[in-house]
Amino acid sequence: MMIKKDQLQTTDEIFETRRGFLKKLWIGLGIVALLEIAGTIAAYLWPGNRKADAEPVGRIITAGPADDFEKDSVTAFRRGQFYLVRLADGGFMALSRKCTHLGCTVPWVASEKKFICPCHSSVFDVSGAVVQSPAPRPLDMFAVMIENGIVKVGTGKKTKRSGFDSSQVVYL
Amino acid sequence: MATTPPKIKKKSFIYHIHPPVIPENTLKFTHTWGFGGSALVLVLMQIVTGTLLLFSYSPTPEAAYPSIMTLQQVILFGRLIRNLHHWGGHFLVLIVFFHMLRVFFTGAYNSRRKVNWWIGLGLFLCVLTANFTGYLLPLDQLSYWAITICTGMFDYIPLIGTGIQKIILGGTEIGKATLSNFFAIHVALVPACLTILMPFHFWQIRKAKGVIYPGPVDTPGGNEISKVPSVPHLVTREAAMALAVIAAVFLFSVLFNAPLADSANPGLSPNPTRAPWYFSGLQELLQHFHPSVAVFVIPFVIVCGLICLPYLNFDKEVGGVWFLSQAGRKIGIISAVTAFVLAPVMIVLDEFLFKTIKILPDWPPVVTSGLIPVALIMGFVFGFYQIVKQKYGASREEGMQAVFILLLVSFIVLTVTGIWFRGPGMSLVWPWDRLTTQIAWVK
Numbered sequence A: 001m002m003i004k005k006d007q008l009q010t011t012d013e014i015f016e017t018r019r020g021f022l023k024k025l026w027i028g029l030g031i032v033a034l035l036e037i038a039g040t041i042a043a044y045l046w047p048g049n050r051k052a053d054a055e056p057v058g059r060i061i062t063a064g065p066a067d068d069f070e071k072d073s074v075t076a077f078r079r080g081q082f083y084l085v086r087l088a089d090g091g092f093m094a095l096s097r098k099c100t101h102l103g104c105t106v107p108w109v110a111s112e113k114k115f116i117c118p119c120h121s122s123v124f125d126v127s128g129a130v131v132q133s134p135a136p137r138p139l140d141m142f143a144v145m146i147e148n149g150i151v152k153v154g155t156g157k158k159t160k161r162s163g164f165d166s167s168q169v170v171y172l
Numbered sequence B: 001m002a003t004t005p006p007k008i009k010k011k012s013f014i015y016h017i018h019p020p021v022i023p024e025n026t027l028k029f030t031h032t033w034g035f036g037g038s039a040l041v042l043v044l045m046q047i048v049t050g051t052l053l054l055f056s057y058s059p060t061p062e063a064a065y066p067s068i069m070t071l072q073q074v075i076l077f078g079r080l081i082r083n084l085h086h087w088g089g090h091f092l093v094l095i096v097f098f099h100m101l102r103v104f105f106t107g108a109y110n111s112r113r114k115v116n117w118w119i120g121l122g123l124f125l126c127v128l129t130a131n132f133t134g135y136l137l138p139l140d141q142l143s144y145w146a147i148t149i150c151t152g153m154f155d156y157i158p159l160i161g162t163g164i165q166k167i168i169l170g171g172t173e174i175g176k177a178t179l180s181n182f183f184a185i186h187v188a189l190v191p192a193c194l195t196i197l198m199p200f201h202f203w204q205i206r207k208a209k210g211v212i213y214p215g216p217v218d219t220p221g222g223n224e225i226s227k228v229p230s231v232p233h234l235v236t237r238e239a240a241m242a243l244a245v246i247a248a249v250f251l252f253s254v255l256f257n258a259p260l261a262d263s264a265n266p267g268l269s270p271n272p273t274r275a276p277w278y279f280s281g282l283q284e285l286l287q288h289f290h291p292s293v294a295v296f297v298i299p300f301v302i303v304c305g306l307i308c309l310p311y312l313n314f315d316k317e318v319g320g321v322w323f324l325s326q327a328g329r330k331i332g333i334i335s336a337v338t339a340f341v342l343a344p345v346m347i348v349l350d351e352f353l354f355k356t357i358k359i360l361p362d363w364p365p366v367v368t369s370g371l372i373p374v375a376l377i378m379g380f381v382f383g384f385y386q387i388v389k390q391k392y393g394a395s396r397e398e399g400m401q402a403v404f405i406l407l408l409v410s411f412i413v414l415t416v417t418g419i420w421f422r423g424p425g426m427s428l429v430w431p432w433d434r435l436t437t438q439i440a441w442v443k
C-alpha cells in the first residue's frame, strides 16, 4: 500500500491516489454498514426470535390407558393435532393430521376406514400410508411411548417417512 | 393540426408529469386501452380504502375476524368500504395483467423501454403480494385454508423452500406471527414499494419520449408526426377514464358483497379448498404435474422468460403495431386456437386416463409426472415454433409471439378450469353441476 512520493510525478497524482483510496474506503465502509443493517433486520425477523412467535415447546400429551383404545380404532386428539391409531394387531401409532400434500387437515372417515383429504382428495390408510396421490409421502408421525400401560405422545418433533414399516409401530 | 402549431398553455403542474405536446396518434383509446392509468387509479383507491379499513381492523388472531364482523354489521358504510377494497384489489390484478399484455403485444418493452418493463415486473410482484397478504387478513375459513395451501407449495421448492415457508409463516403453521408478518407487508412494505416504483415507472415513460408510437417510427414520414397539446387533450381523456374506473368499482361493490366465511378453524378444511383465483392456474398445474415441477420449474421458467424478454427480441424497431404485423395476427390466432383446443384435451386425458392407467408404474413420480411431461411439452413448443417458422414464414419476433400466445392461452385455460371446473375433492365437474353440489354440501 505504501507509495513512495518520488514515484509520483505531480501533486495532482498524489491527491488522486489519496482520493481514490479514501473513496474505496468509503465504499467499503458503506457496504459493511449495509450488511450490518441487513443482518440486524434478518436476525430480528428470523422465526422464533420474536417472543410472539415462540412455538409451544415439545409437550408430552398423556393419551390414557392403552386398554381404553380398541383394536383397529382411530382417536382424534385436537389438543396435540394428531390421531392416535391402534392397529388391528394392537400396535400404536400417532399420526399428524396435516396432509403431506399442501397442509390441509385430514379427517378420518370411519365408514371407509381411511383418511381422506378434502382439499385435493389424497387418501391415506389407517397406518397413514398413501392410497391415492397427490400426497407425496405418508402422514408424518409423532413419537409414542407406553409407560406402565399408559400411552403418551410427544408432540415436539414430527418424523417424516417415505413408507410404512413395522418398526414405526409401538407395542405394549 | 400539423399545419398550425398547437396553442399550449404556458404553465401547468401537469407538465411535471406529461410533456406539453404529444403525438396525436398515441391518444387513440385502442392503443393503450387506458390500462396503465386505470391501474394507477385503482392503486390510489386501495390506499384510500385500505387506510379507512385500518381504523377498524385489528391484526391479532383473536380479534381479526370479529373486527371484520363489526365492520360489516355495525359501522355505517363499513361493508361498502370493505367491498371497495376487496373488489378493487381483484380488479387491480386483472387490469395490471391486461396492461402487461398490452405492453407485450404492442412491442413496447425493448430498447428504450427495457428498464420500464423490469420496473413493471416489480409492480406486478407488488400487486400480487398485496393481494396475497390481504387475503389472509379477514382470517375466515376461506383465507385460512387458501393461505395454508399456498404456503404449503413452498415446501416443494428444492433446498430453500422449507426455509422460505418458515420465514413467511413465522413458524410452522398460520398463527399470531403469520398475521403480524402479512399485516406488516400488506400495509407498510408493499405500499412503500409501490410509492417508490410508480413514479419511477412514469418518469421512464417520459424518458422514452412518451408511450410507444403506433406504427414504425423509422419510416420517412416520421418527422411529420402531428402533435397536440397534452392539456387538455390527454388529461381530459385520463380524467374520463379515471371516473369510469371509479364508477365501475363502486357499482360492483354496491351490487356484490365481498365473501366472508365462518371464522378460521384449523381443525376443519372446507371441501374443496381453493387458492385465490389468480393462483388457481398454479393450483391446476399441481393437479397434473409433480409438485416440484408445478410450483418450481414452470414458474421459474416463466419468470426468467419475462425478465429476459427485452433481450430476446427485436434487432429492429417493430414496436407500436398490435401483434407486430398482419402475419403476426394470423399466426397468433393459430396459436390461440391450438392452445384452446389442446389444453382442455390434455387436462381431461390426464384426469381420466393417465391417473388410472399408469404407463410406467415402477418409475419414480419425479420422472413420470415431472421430467417426462416437461420434456414432451418442451418438445412440442419447439416443434410448434419450427412449424410456424417454416410453414407460415414467421420472423423470429412473430415466432416468439406465437409461443407466448400458446403458453398464455394454456395458462388461461388452466386458470378457468381451476376456478369453475373443480368441485368437491377437486374432481372435474361442469360449472352448473358444481353449483348444485356445493349447495347440497352446504346443507
Ligand code: HEM
Binding pocket: B032, B034, B035, B036, B037, B039, B040, B043, B096, B099, B100, B102, B103, B108, B109, B113, B116, B117, B118, B119, B120, B121, B123, B124, B127, B198, B201, B205, B208, B210, B211, B212
Ligand atoms: C401498479 C401497476 C402499474 C401501473 C400503475 C402502471 C402504469 C402505467 C402507465 C400509466 C403507463 C402509460 C401508458 C399506458 O397506460 O399503457 C404505463 C406504461 C408502461 N408500463 Fe406500466 N403500470 C403498471 C404495471 C406494469 C407492468 C406489470 C408492466 C410489465 C411488466 C408494465 C410495463 C410498462 C411499460 C413497458 C410501459 C411503456 C409502454 C409504452 O411505452 O408504450 N407496467 N404504465
Ligand code: HEM
Binding pocket: B043, B046, B047, B049, B050, B051, B053, B054, B057, B068, B082, B085, B086, B088, B089, B090, B092, B126, B127, B130, B131, B132, B134, B135, B136, B137, B138, B186, B187, B191, B258
Ligand atoms: C395495491 C394495493 C392493495 C391491494 C391489491 C390490496 C388488497 C387487499 C385484499 C385482496 C384484501 C382482502 C380483502 C377481503 O377479502 O376482505 C385486503 C385487506 C386489507 N387491506 Fe389491502 N390492499 C392494498 C393496499 C392496502 C393499503 C395501502 C392498506 C392500508 C394502508 C390496506 C389495508 C388493508 C386492511 C386493513 C385489510 C383488512 C380488512 C379486510 O380484510 O377487509 N391495503 N387488501
Ligand code: FES
Binding pocket: A099, A100, A101, A102, A103, A104, A117, A118, A119, A120, A121, A122, A134, A135, B149
Ligand atoms: S392438501 Fe391434502 S390433498 Fe392437497
